[in-house]
Amino acid sequence: MKVLVGVKRVIDYNVKVRVRPDHSDVDLTNTKMAMNPFCEIAVEEALRLKERGVASEIVAVSIGPKAAQEQLRTALALGADRAIHIESEERLDSLEVAQVLARLVAEEQPGLVILGKQAIDSDNNQTGQMLAALTGMGQGTFASRLEVTDEEVQVTREVDGGLRTLALRLPAVITTDLRLNEPRHARLPDIMKAKKKPIDSRGIDTVGLAASGYLRLERVETPAARQGGSKVASVDELVDKLKHEAKVL
């Protein structure tokens, strides 16, 4: 079975983002970028499926600027077999990304698509659900465990209140949650070898995407900073302040 995994290039999770002085957007110039952590989990899960003999081929896909090929190289170094890069300098919304991915699904006919549950830049948490809708597949969102058989995949999902298990007919779309697995790191020899693996790079104009223009980013601001930093010296003082100053007890 072929597995398609989404790989999004995002700001490194350790970096604090700055808002541009003109409030038009955040400023990502010279910012350290990385693979979205949930996509690392998606790649790792695909690797494990391959190691178990369930997956036969892993195709990593990224839609984004030329530099997104760095993250695809990482996926290849980790063990993806090949990569597809749809180059776009424009920022696409999740629906547009899902529309592009749906094209690639039609082309590649994967048995399983694994995406992250959310990208840590936009925090949208939409793309996998939208892709499932557009391709008529079932969806297993926020997955913390997968079990794939010939016809179906059993997905245990992290939901409010606990865990829920579903069975989905294949092909299906899965989105990863944090506890699905612990991603491995790429080893140096594999990083070298990955340089020879193929990346099929094409322009976004080749996928026939009709941008809707429905969403417009009007303004980006820094939120009001919280005034913290006060200390208390003892448990007694804490309880006293909570009772008489904050009045929350």
Place this chain on the structure above:
Amino acid sequence: MSTLIVVEHRDGALTASTTHVVAAARALGTEVDLLVAGEGIDAVAAAAARLDGVRAVLTADHAVYAHQLAEPMAALIVACVDDYSHLLAAASSSGKDILPRVAALKGVPQISDIIAIEAPDTFKRPIYAGSAIATLSNHAPLKVMSVRTSAFDAVAETGSAEIRALGIVVDNTLSTFVGDELATSHGPELGSARVIVSGGRGLGSGENFKLLDGVAAKLGAAIGASRAAVDAGYAANDLQVGQTGKVVAPDLYIAVGISGAIQHLAGMKDSKVIVAINQDEEAPIFGVADYGLVGDLFEVIPALESRL
């Protein structure tokens, strides 16, 4: 203009999240209808009809909706949303699952996690773990949005809306329900608790994590956790507070043995009062705390419990 809200319910009861989503819908200034789908939902529909400002409660009562799986739910919503300008749900695990599927089927984008309504087509939402707030305008014919419930006060329950059965049944060949493993918690729900006591890696073990139960019981608090505490197995997955877990804004949030990584702060920094208990006086959590106590939690927590 009118808004349709997807109602969330569990164990035959309305979850608190819906009352906050209704408040957001009322801020839009549109008529508000609620959709209750499930199996055996009379009590939920009756409770939904009592929410203030609701025009009608539409029901779809059938086994195919029993666990509110995304595939049949989305098909149902698509079948009844045509007359509406806005579609809302809570940004809960259920709302996040269902809503984008509907948006894609309708060919419109979604705005996730709105925290403010500037105009019926203009909304604010946090991005980059809350490091920035984006204002977006949405020009789609159907505006699909999930609502951060902690950003909107609940509406009162003095209404009496009309309840109308839709009689729509869809089929679902894509997904089947296998089972739930739901935690039996004694305290209030994390999402709606007035007080939360949250523990981090500093607790050191699952056994130690139970230390928080005593304080929580005295305060009538819900228990929360950092990602590190959940990853280490000290606390259940759905107790994770943060950018990629639950976002909460209680009256009082007590962070115990939590360093205050930005991903954690994203989930709790809008709490009214924040208390931090940490032995490292440089820990970033103190930067957002109204009351910071530098000390060993294994001494502080028992002392706190005895003073409450």
